[in-house]
Amino acid sequence: MQAAPRRSEVDAKATASLFTQDKSDEKAPPGNDELYSIFPASTRTHLTYSLGIILILSTLTATIYFPLIPTLSTHFSVSIQAINLTVTVYAICQAISPGIFASLADSYGRRPVLLALVLIYALGSLGLVLNKNSYAALMALRAVQSIGGSSIPSIAYGIVADVAVVSERGKMLGPMLATCNGISAVGPVIGGALALKTGGHKWVFVALLIIAVACFLAVGFTLPETSRVVAGNGSRAVHGIWKTWMDVLRGKKKQKEDRKQRITHEINVPVVKASQSLRRVVDSLRIILHPDAAAILRMIASSYGVYYTFQVAISVIFADVYAYNELQIGLAFLPGLSGMTIGGIIAGRLIDANYAKAAQKHNIDISQTEKLDLTDFPIEYARYRMIVPFIVAQTALVTSYGWAVQQHVHPAVPIILQFFICALSTLLSHTASALLVDVFPDVPSTAYASSQLARCGFSAASAAIIEPLVNAVGRGWFFTIFSLFTGLSCLFCVVVSRWKGIEWRRKRLDAKSRASASHP
Structure with a gap:
């Protein structure tokens, strides 16, 4: 894995002096060679909420689909298990796709890859609109949607790592995820309402196509290139596809003015060889082999698996146990997805x-805006501070949910439990995801892609076995076994990461340094 190339000391000082004059909210600390990022607070705010909206192509695609499972089963004349198989295929593509596209984003920049992904997603949505009665086409086009949408979160995490120092990433991640989850929370209601009103599913996919086109235009016109390989800390002038369409439309006169405000020479976008790009793709798989990463990835997979399993199970539970129609099923998703939104906000804070508590203990000034060396800092302890009670609470709530449904208690009980379960699951998975990006700072998108591989692989297996296991042991015992498995996995991962994480991380970085020295 390659680190972003450093600028010379002269250029770094020139850049800092030029931009601190125009951006009062980005002050360089005394004695610092280069700001971590020159992007102003206004740009970070724009990125936060723009990415939150674009991320719905990943989350909304899943949430809007779940209430349609009974309807799709009837329309395509297949079993519920067959429709669940489309969910499994979607999850498999979620696991594989980010490793490819996130690595390309780390190599070639965020903008071109993000534009390509949104376009792929739009084409998949168009195909679903045109598909009438083919179950095979349904499965294939859902896979295309997944390929396009599922890589977007890894790129979003990469953008956050590009522009925000470690101590301020929560300020971006919390609102970004809350925006995404808040919009996605209404997905099941929209999906259920459209299916109930139209007697089918076509208009659900039409809605997704419209959203994809809007996101494509938003990325093209307003999203700046932030990759540190391409734009450095934001001071390098970019051109071609890396420049926003809005900047292109401003014309040559405006471009000349922009150049005068930047450093006096342009730095060309680095050319990455195909072999290097392929190695980056493989890196998302190799990350899993590092013991410090493996512990974090298992935490992500287990905690996210709780949320995903509930999204698959809810529509069937409320159709079979409580005889809800499509709209009512969509409404039943709202509390859980609202909990996911709130869990994302709490996770960010x-x-x-x-981090601030741990930094204070180790005499680190969190107001610094330069890049920090975390080699000797126990970031694992900082991120997982006070997390064990959340894991225990999630385990108890998931078990309670299973037996509440098994005993056919009033639907208000499982609906309330869904809120807290999804909030805790989201809090745990986002916390672990932030830690993963922290320990692989040079390739944040590739690191997050490896988490997609882990969590979606786990989720695909979970979606595939829900119906057979429920039929075999009942919902009470299924959720009991599931909660114990995921809860104990999370506890094990937290203990291992806090105990051995920093030692494994140092060994990995030392090995990387030796390899770089032997192959300059």
Whole structure:
């Protein structure tokens, strides 16, 4: 894995002096050679909420689909298990796709890859609109949707790592994820309402196509290139596909003015050889082999698997046990997805608060805006501070949910439990995801892609076995076994990461340094 190339000391000082004059909210600390990022607070705010909206192509695609499972089963004349298989295929593509596209984003920049992904997603959505009665086409086009949408979160995490220092990433991640989850929370209601009103599913896919086109235009016109390989800390002038369409439309006169405000010479986008790009793709798989990463990835997979399993199970439970129609099923998703939104907000605040506590203990000034060396800092302890009670609570709630449904208690009980379960699952998975990006700072998108591989692989297996296991042991015992498995996995991962994480991380970085020295 390659680190972003450093600028010379002269250029770094020139850049800092030029941009601190125009951006009062980005002050360089005394004695610092180069700001971590020159992007102003206004740009970070724009990125936060723009990415939150674009991320719905990943989350909304899943949430809007779940209430349609009974309807799709009837329309395509196949079993519920067959429709669940489309969910499994979607999850498999979620696991594989980010490793490819996130690595390309780390090599060639965020903008071109993000534009390509949104376009792929739009084409998949168009195909679903045109598909009438083919179950095979349904499965294939859902896979295309997944390929396009599922890589977007890894690129979003990469953008956050590009522009925000470690101590401020929660300020971006929390609102970004809350925006995404808040919009996605209404997905099941929209999907259920459209299916109930139209008697089918076509208009659900039409809605997804419209959203994809809007996101494509938003990325093209307004999203700046942030990759540190391409744009450095934001001071390098970019051109071609890396420049926003809005900047292109401003014309040559405006471009000349922009150049005068930047450093006096342009730095060309580095050319990455195909072999290097392929190696980056393989890196997302190789990350899993590092013991410090493996512990974090298992935490991500287990915690996210709780949320995903509930999204698959809810529509069937409320159709079979409580005889809900499509709209009512969609409404039943709302509390859980609202909990996911709130869990994302809380996660963002806890990520920064826990880091601040640990930094204070180790005499680190969190107001610094330069890149920090975390080699000797226990970032694993900082991120996982006070997380064990959340894991225990999630385990108890998932078990309670299973037996509440098994005993056919009033639907208000499982609906309330869904809120807290999804909030806790989201909090745990986002916290672990932030830690993974922290320990692989040079390739944040590739690191997050490896988490997609882990969590979606786990989720695909979970979606595939829900119906057979429920039929075999009942919902009470299924959720009991599932909660114990995921809860104990999360506890094990937290203990291992806090105990051995920093030691494994140092060994990995030492090995990387030796390899770089032997192959300059």
